[in-house]
Amino acid sequence: MINLKDADPHFVWEIIKQEGDKHLLKCFGCSDCAASCPVRYFDERYNPRKIIRLTLLGMKQAVLSSPFLWFCAHCHACTERCPQGIPVAELINSIKNYAVKNGYCPEGYKLQLDLLKKLGRLYEVEDFDLKKRQKIGLPAIDKTIPEVERILRYTGIEKVIKK
């Protein structure tokens, strides 16, 4: 149930600022995105059209706190079919980014961020891996890439998550 008394008129503009574009305003609600979505095909709790409509209505809390926002697989099937030329998957990604800034970051992503800060890559390269690579004739790879931590410090993303 949507109660427009809960609507936040600034929310639309906050998302537009996050996407750095005004794609959001182009949506006329045709539902092509939902019809093309492979996630929705299997689980109707995820609906990109609904997320976009709720955003346009200013339903900030409902959108940002929904666990289903994170069901978008970023596959871009929607982007290819949107008659308004909206890169829908990117728009949903901008809403995810804004949800993170508002304290909604799934635990899995926090773990990945920790790994990237520590290693610069998603999987730890152990001595076992390096030996295996050497044995089959593959070149050695860096165990850590500290430059990534510098980028994370520059954008301050960790502080945003901890806020």
Place this chain on the structure above:
Amino acid sequence: MKKYALFLGCTVPVRAQHYELSARNVAEKLEIDFEDMKGASCCGFPIKAVDAETALLMAARNISIASAMKLNVVTLCNSCTAMLSDAQLELKKNNFYRKFKELGFSYPNEITIKHFVRMLYEDIGIEKIKSYVKKPLNMLNVIAHYGCHYMRPSYLYGFDNTEVPQTLDELLSATGAKTLDYVDKKMCCGGSVLGIDEELAITMANHKLNIAKNKNADALISICPFCTIMYEDNQRKAEAKYKIQYDLPVLYYPQLLGLSFGLDKNSVGMRFNRVRPNRLLEKIGDQ
């Protein structure tokens, strides 16, 4: 001889060495020279959902490494391809470029980003690849899985048909194998939601495993390490959930291509495939 900078990403060098090994060995046969990108990191895609700008800066830094090498980039993972291509587009925007420079990075030479398979299709070509086939794999029936970021979004690539892709099918036909046509060719493997909702991810992966089984495919051919995690590493989970036995080998395209070039099974890392491809090897007479 064609020369490229090879971008490995996170998953391939640690969890899909057979993909890397077969790609390198096939490239050598085709007289393609790969130079490794020293200091390259994760492409950034895993944290795009957290903060796109951080992810794009990570990707742009990787591009700067290849740009300094004056070499076009070849990637093995679909998501790395999308992330790097996205960053390349972003570098043309003033605000992003300013931040990139502030971090001390530079982009001295214009370069291109291509997935390994797209590079084979466009830069080498089907006819040349066919001329290297010594052992046609006519006895095999396979289904091609493209994955999402191989051809989508089209504004990054402008390559292949985004609804019914066909380049990998053509490249598979070049090996002599028969590619099986099926609906939902562009269906996502579910990998991106594995960390959010495992049930959903397994359901999505199961969809194509089921198609492959109904088509009696000898193997599903993948070109992305994350898709392979879904179809191969998680095949048991799909079998348990749906009470069905698939026992479906999942091969990387360069593995199959290498076999058709006459490379032995170790040169294409067949012993690293987690679903044992024994029956497939028997069929082609290489045990």
